[in-house]
Amino acid sequence: MAEDRLSKRFGKKQKGRKLNELSRKTRSIEDIEAEEEMLENTPKAEPIQAEKKPKRNAPCPCGSGKKYKNCCGAK
Secondary structure, eight states, rough: OOHHHHHHHHHHHHHHHHHHHHHHHHHOHHHHHHHHHHHHOOOOOOOOOOOOOTTTTTTOOTSSSSSGGGGGGGO
């Protein structure tokens, strides 16, 4: 009998928790429409492009006339 009382008590609590969780997960139509509108009106971000590093045997961009590997690439 003690197990039945405990299982009933905890079963009710578990059902209540599940219902609360489901009610928090459901969204109204207005929320969904507002979210879609916000996504449409949000400007797209441009990706950041990193500067291209010169290859080892290319001339150094500092203008020394040396190869990159012997000038700024040696640091």
